[in-house]
Amino acid sequence: MQLHITTYGTYLHVKDAMFDVRRKGEDGKVISATYSAEKVTHILLATGTSLSTDAVRLAMRHNVDVVFIEQQGDPIGRVWHAKLGSTTKIRKRQLEASLGADGLRWIRTWLLAKLDNQTGFIRDLKKHRPQHANYLDDKLVRLQALSLSINTVEPLAGRPACVAEVADTLRGLEGTAGRLYFETLSYVLPPDYRFSGRSSRPAQDAFNAFLNYGYGMLYGKVEKTLMLAGLDPYLGFLHRDDYNQLSMVYDFIEPYRGWADEVVFRLFSAKKVNKSHIGEVSGSRSGYSLNAAGKELLVNAFNEFLDNDPIRYRGRNLVRSHCIQLDAHQFANELIGKTGGPPDMIKL
Missing domain, CATH: 3.100.10.20 (CRISPR-associated endonuclease Cas1, N-terminal domain)
Incomplete structure (x- = not known):
């Protein structure tokens, strides 16, 4: 609860x-x-x-x-017990991996899993929307091409195999994939719910207001998951190490963002969202955020999706929140050599 x-x-x-x-x-x-x-x-x-x-x-x-x-759902802090709860060896290896080839392999794994889950969701949408088949097929082909580019991008000859050498290229490919993906979600929504790309702080439409709050909930869950596995949520591989930036949270979350996307999309496609669920944001930038009714609608739907709707995952029936924890512990174990390295793909 x-x-x-x-x-x-x-x-x-x-x-x-x-x-x-x-x-x-x-x-x-x-x-x-x-x-x-x-x-x-x-x-x-x-x-x-x-x-x-x-x-x-x-x-x-x-x-x-x-x-x-925050009222928009982004975590700003947490109360945690005073014990580390795991070996410091995990965090040492996490730092070493961030500077070498291991970090690059993991980033590829997470980004490819994200795109694989996005294309899987679009294929599911296509099953019930034959009138959009040509449009969806075009987007699937373009997303698959971007997956191939992510999988094959390498540093220039003579340069070390590490994330830093290809970070800008990976961010560019991921950003292009994201634009195609959200264009697709908007296209198949009922006309009144369509939106123009991603927007945050503040959201420029109701869909993004729901999506931002869903991501905020997911950030908090992933941060706790990493800490329970003995990992440092601030020590990322791809996302920049800015002040107070939860870089590993933003790296590790990538395969699971699609869960928030799916929950929000379901609410909108089923026309469960209306004007009573959002309010206007005042200040230097106008926009929208969820009010109490909108938060209740999304929180209940997302928690049900994460904690009470089991899926088949790695040969076991697990709720999605346990899948995240399983992956975090596997990541930590592989960093310290208990298993054989990153999986080929995390399919959810």
């Missing part, structure tokens, strides 16, 4: 050894609900909410993840 607390003024504390969530209703009366610490796995608190130190202590005792998020 996740406690996703976003309503302004809501307070989380402890009552009878349980989490107690309180807020004032529209009539001014206090609304309260209690939850067993043994059943809660994550607590997400948006800006404008608060919690007690007793609630933090109860969460730590039960290994409950506490994440602080």
Whole structure:
């Protein structure tokens, strides 16, 4: 169970050894609900909410993840226990891999998995949209060509085999693939829901507002997953090592972004989203963000998709959140030589 607390003024504390969530209703009366610490796995608190130190202590005792998020869903910090929880050898090898051929192999694996999942999703869309077959076939051919380019790009002769030597090329290929992919999703949506490419901070349309919030939720899940596996979420291979940049989160998340895409697309294609789910963003740049109703709609759908809808993965029936954890532990083990290297493809 996740406690996703976003309503302004809501307070989380402890009552009878349980989490107690309180807020004032529209009539001014206090609304309260209690939850067993043994059943809660994550607590997400948006800006404008608060919690007690007793609630933090109860969460730590039960290994409950506490994440602080922006109202748009992006994680801004988390409460974590004081122990590393794994060997430092993993992080040392992660740094070494980032500078050599191992890092390049992993980046290829993650990017190719992302494109493979995107093309798989488009093929699924094609099954139910024969009127768009020619358009979708063209996009599939172009995405497959980009996959081939990513798989074969190499540093110039005499240059070391590492991500740094081909980073700009890989980013360019990935960016082109992303534009084609989102053009395709927009094209097959009902006309009222179509959008003009990706936009963030703020989103320029409802679809991107939902997508940005979904990615924000996924960032938080991936960060925790990496930490549980003993990996450094800041030490990436492809994404730049800027100040406070969760570079490995942005690298490792690539194969799983399609899950957020799929959930959001389903909501829009089923016409479950309307104007009551979004609000306008004021400031120097105008745009849109999810309101409380929109967040509730997406959070429930995404959590159901990640935690209660098993898929067949590597010979096992697993919920998607466990697939991410399995991949993170495999990545960590392969860094320290417990298995034989990156898989050919992560298919989800």
